[in-house]
Amino acid sequence: MRQLTLGMEPLGMEQGGLSLSSRSLKQPQVSTGSLTEMILSEGSAIQPMHLLPLLAQCSAQQRWLMWLSPEMPMNKHYLDSLGLQNSPVIHLDVCEHSQQALIEKALQAANSHLIIEWQGSLTEPQRQKIEQQAHLSGSHVVLIQRR
Numbered sequence: 578m579r580q581l582t583l584g585m586e587p588l589g590m591e592q593g594g595l596s597l598s599s600r601s602l603k604q605p606q607v608s609t610g611s612l613t614e615m616i617l618s619e620g621s622a623i624q625p626m627h628l629l630p631l632l633a634q635c636s637a638q639q640r641w642l643m644w645l646s647p648e649m650p651m652n653k654h655y656l657d658s659l660g661l662q663n664s665p666v667i668h669l670d671v672c673e674h675s676q677q678a679l680i681e682k683a684l685q686a687a688n689s690h691l692i693i694e695w696q697g698s699l700t701e702p703q704r705q706k707i708e709q710q711a712h713l714s715g716s717h718v719v720l721i722q723r724r
Contacts, residue, residue: 610712612718614721617724629659640688640690642661643668645683645693646692647696695720
């Protein structure tokens with residue numbers, strides 16, 4: 578298993594006697610997750626796999642990057658071209674009838690950030706559940722719907 582290395586350095590801002598550092602905080606920061614939603618039209622220049630490097634930078638926590646879609650998985654050469662040669666990336670093929678259960682399991686594990694290419698229509702209760710689970714697990718989720 579490969580470890581995700583982010584190269585995160587402490588924030589160093591010194592101006593007029595003000596010094597801020599991520600290490601100088603007295604309270605440990607609790608990472609909360611988030612849900613970002615995107616609607617892509619057919620033929621969009623933005624492709625979901627291009628968002629993987631963005632997710633890799635979402636937090637200092639070492640997490641898997643999961644891409645849930647009905648597309649074919651990426652090869653190692655393509656991951657290298659995105660700068661993800663040292664990142665643990667997994668692609669899971671999803672279909673409309675099993676995607677909700679798979680997403681719930683991934684978020685309950687609380688060890689990954691996810692790109693989800695949602696199949697079919699998304700109900701408001703489904704969206705709210707994904708958002709709540711992302712927040713509780715500390716996972717960053719990009720939910721993509723195609724039009």
